[in-house]
Amino acid sequence: MLVIEAKLKGTQAQYSKLDEAIRTGQFIRNTCLRYWEDNKGVTRNDLQKLCALLAKNKQTPWAKKLNSQARQAHADRAWSAIQRFYQNCRLGRPGKKGYPRYKKFSRSVEYKNSGWKLSASRRQITFTDGFQVGMMDLWSSRDLVWYSEKQISRVRVIRRADGYYAQFLVDWNRREEHDFQGKMTGIDLGLKEFYTDSDGNTVDNPRYLRKSEGRLKMLQRRVSKKQVLGKKQSKRYHKCRSSLAKEHLKVSRQREDKARKEALAL
Incomplete structure (x- = not known):
């Protein structure tokens, strides 16, 4: 699998509609969690059926605006949290078992194979669900033109401090070929140095958080x-x-960029 991220550029009205979609996904997940708490023997299929009932309920008209597969994706999120809690209880892990909690500040909404459509140039994306977000530009250093829509299994819209982003989950077998020289190197991560290898070479720790x-x-x-x-x-x-x-x-991105570059340089 390959994850390609692009920034979404649109109007303030479109951003507001994306916020509505994110809040609706949070409502679906919390409702599924409450249904599991109030009833015994709830299964994953029961949560999927609950999504359809919420869409038909006249008291929750906003649930129908969200794409049906997006509603199912958020029900799966709730079920994943429930399954994780059950597994921790069965294994008898010490400490807290990770009881599922209600979400208050969700920052993402997830679509599967419907509810969105890419342009021919792969530079725009159109959201086609009931919120009517419309077409938005995609800003990314990586080109999506090499992948078909059938290869994209999910699209996740994420709200961050500096804007909105779309993550595309692409079904792609990524291969990185290396010319093996018959030599193995071990590394030890530390605090003073970023890491020290078995040959005694060290990489300085940039300390981005300390500088900021x-x-x-x-x-x-x-x-x-x-x-x-x-x-x-x-x-x-x-x-x-x-x-x-x-x-x-900014600090989080600096740390991630440093870790990725050093990992690829090994």
């Missing part, structure tokens, strides 16, 4: 000063909160 601590503290103080308990938060508060989230996202 000053700015993170400043942004956190701004958020705390503008927060008013028990009242609706101001626009300045949300602006500062967004800046803080972007800084954390």
Whole structure:
């Protein structure tokens, strides 16, 4: 499997509709979890049937707007959490068993084989479910033109601090060929150095979080000063909160980029 990520560019109205789709997916998952708690002997098929009932229920008209396979995907998320809890109980693992929890701040919605359509150039994607998001541009350094829509098994829309992203799960056998020289090298990850190999070579730890601590503290103080308990938060508060989230996202991406580059260099 191969995951290709592209940034979604659209209007503010389209972003608002994506937020509605994300909240609807969260509602489906939490409803399935509540149904499992209130009834005994609930199976995965029962949760799939519950999705159809929610779409037909006049009291929840927003559930029908979400694509049917997307509703099933969120029911599968709830069932995965339930199965993980059952497995931990059967194995008798010490500590907490991971009881399924309700989601409060979901940031993604997942589509399967329907509810979306790529353009011929693979530069735009159109969401065709009831939320009527419409066509959005795809910004990515990796080209999707080499893959057909049949190879894309799932599309996940993710909301991050700096915008909205679409992840494409592509059915592709990835092969990386190396010219084996008959020599093996062991590595030891550490805190002072990023890693040390068996030959004594070391790679310095960039310490991205340590270098960004000053700015993170400043942004956190701004958020705390503008927060008013028990009242609706101001626009300045949300602006500062967004800046803080972007800084954390930057550090996370720096760490991931460093780890990937060093792993490929070995």
